Amino acid sequence: MNVLAIIPARGGSKGIPRKNIELLGGKPLVAHTISHAQNASEIDNLVVTSDDKEIRDVAASFGAPVVDRPDEFAHDKTLQEVDKLLIWTTKEFEKNTNVNYDIIVLLYPTAPLRDIESINKAVRLVKSGEYDSVLSVYHDTRYLWKKTGDNDDETVIPSNYDPCNRMPRQKEMWNQWAENKAIYVMRKDVLFEKTCRMGDKIGMVEMEKWRSVDIDTPVDLLMARSLYDTQIKNK
Structure with a gap:
């Protein structure tokens, strides 16, 4: 089963301007997620989709294929916009590479503390056929x-x-568990049929709470930097 990771990195973030290229441990946020996808053994290929040339250039400099998303996906005002973007990006990337994919992995750059084994575990759960979609969570x-x-x-x-x-x-x-926006894995056919990343048989991968920071505000970024320095960089 071919697995494609899609990393959406919009240029017009509001809470933190230019958020996806803010530095964490000396690297842009998007670069951390690129590295996660590159080093996850269950992922066969990855692509960064962005409406912003600078972000695309940064992503390419870290070895990621990139696609320029259409204007219709350059904001965050449409119902299921990211899921529609996943469908568009998958079709575009399959057309450009002449490779068909069975499983799609959504990795937001705003979750830079995720661990690679959780990505692999989530993909394996979908590959097993027990679930048609999996998301990462923390116990709340x-x-x-x-x-x-x-x-x-x-x-x-x-x-x-x-x-x-x-x-x-x-x-x-x-x-109860809280969705942490770090990892989503889904069968491509489910995504295309439902226009939704979550199917009817949903599984979960539990992550540690400290790894579940979702960067949306300046305070989130401060927390992520502190956790990165103490829990990852200096280990």
Whole structure:
């Protein structure tokens, strides 16, 4: 089964301008994800798709094939936009390389602390046929609340526990995981048929919480840099 990793790296990020080429440990964010895909034994090829020439040039300098995405995918305002981009990129890359792929892997540059073995594990789960799609998660033990009512009579209620029957945190039977946006793996036929990266038989790969930083704000970037320096760079 041929496996293609797609790395989307838009140039117009809002929370952190030019986010995908911000430095982490001396390398642009996109370069870390390129390295993950290059070193994952279960991935056969990779491509970076970007609307931004500088990002494409940076990606190419780290050995990644690149494609220029159309203007329709140069923003983040459309329902299922990334999934539609995955379909377009797969078709374009297959046409350019004359190779057909069976499994698609989505790797965002904003998750630079992911580990390579989790990528391999996720691909193997889809290859096994037990799942048609897999995502990476971390075990989440937060007490969550949500707003209810209207603006004149707004209150909050718990959404995942009963505060009147609260166990010590360590003894709660937490059956919840948070999507960390580090790894998505899917069968190509499922992606194309549903226009969605998640199928009907979804599996998960659990990652450590510290590896699950998704960089969207300057604070996220500070956290990632600190974790990279202490947990990866100096090991």
